[in-house]
Amino acid sequence: MAVERLNPQCISCMLNKHLKNIPDTFSSSQKTEYIQSILKIIGNADIGMSAPEIVERINEFKSNHGQTEDFSKIKRYFNELMLSFEKEIELNINNTQNPLKAAVKYAMAGNYIDFGAMANVHEDTLKETLNNAQNICIDEGEFKRFECEISTAKNIVYLVDNCGEIVLDKLLIKQILKLNNNVKITAIVRGKPVLNDCTLEDAKYVGLDEIVEVIDNGTGIAGTVLSKITPQALNAIENADIIISKGQGNFETLHYCGKNIYYIFLCKCKMFAERFGVNIFTEMFTNDKRCK
Numbered sequence: 001m002a003v004e005r006l007n008p009q010c011i012s013c014m015l016n017k018h019l020k021n022i023p024d025t026f027s028s029s030q031k032t033e034y035i036q037s038i039l040k041i042i043g044n045a046d047i048g049m050s051a052p053e054i055v056e057r058i059n060e061f062k063s064n065h066g067q068t069e070d071f072s073k074i075k076r077y078f079n080e081l082m083l084s085f086e087k088e089i090e091l092n093i094n095n096t097q098n099p100l101k102a103a104v105k106y107a108m109a110g111n112y113i114d115f116g117a118m119a120n121v122h123e124d125t126l127k128e129t130l131n132n133a134q135n136i137c138i139d140e141g142e143f144k145r146f147e148c149e150i151s152t153a154k155n156i157v158y159l160v161d162n163c164g165e166i167v168l169d170k171l172l173i174k175q176i177l178k179l180n181n182n183v184k185i186t187a188i189v190r191g192k193p194v195l196n197d198c199t200l201e202d203a204k205y206v207g208l209d210e211i212v213e214v215i216d217n218g219t220g221i222a223g224t225v226l227s228k229i230t231p232q233a234l235n236a237i238e239n240a241d242i243i244i245s246k247g248q249g250n251f252e253t254l255h256y257c258g259k260n261i262y263y264i265f266l267c268k269c270k271m272f273a274e275r276f277g278v279n280i281f282t283e284m285f286t287n288d289k290r291c292k
Helices: 008-019 028-043 051-064 072-094 099-110 123-131 140-152 166-179 200-205 231-238 248-254 270-276
Strands: 155-159 184-189 213-216 242-246 261-266 283-287
Touching: 008 028, 008 051, 008 270, 028 051, 051 248, 072 099, 072 123, 072 166, 072 200, 099 123, 099 140, 099 166, 099 261, 099 283, 140 166, 140 242, 140 283, 155 166, 155 231, 166 184, 184 200, 184 231, 200 213, 213 231, 242 248, 248 261
Parallel strands: 155 184, 155 242, 184 213, 242 261
Antiparallel strands: 261 283
16 A cells, blocks of 8 residues: 655645745736646645655746756855864764764754755754754664664665755764774765755765765655666665665655665654654654654
């Protein structure tokens, strides 16, 4: 039975986001046609489609009507900002009792840099979030399983999410390699520009390609839809002992697929917070096989 990924809250969110920014230059008839087209895309979506898949269709429609969002400056800014913090954060990680756990916590905190789930990312809030990263609570049982599996894994796939936080992903990957220097890690990024998500260009900019293989998934979906990614990306995922998945979008598109996926993200919207019974901006570290 197919997983029902579409829900009323996601529909409401998509409508609010994509209907409030109709170009002022549009005539009344153009605005009507524009609204009807957005409604049609959402209305025709299968119940098994995730919000990121539907948003890709909306973005394609908007692009065909001259509406494109350029996040290149934002991406570069946050990549440079996080690179300026990298040495200090790595030193903090290495000075803890369990550097792997510390790196996971920083990776969680970095998921705040998300222009898809939020209208704005505030630098002061980001700094505060990073300063408090080591106070994050992680399910000890889940982390112990993660640590044990990491130590014996032969192939790991790391699904990257946003720019900026990719620097913290790099630090987590470095800790994984310290624990298991025989493991092959493949980092997978987006295949096309979408929001402030990472592409190959961004991964190279922060030096991720210098420590692991980086490939793209071939799509402009802000998530990982197994039926739509490239054969190379799919093969890497299918052959992975462990998959580390960053961000809400990857969770939305992958959850309940039955693979050994460890999800790392912040609950950045009301729907996610209610789903897990937590407050907004609560950090999540959970496995697909044990996630309710």
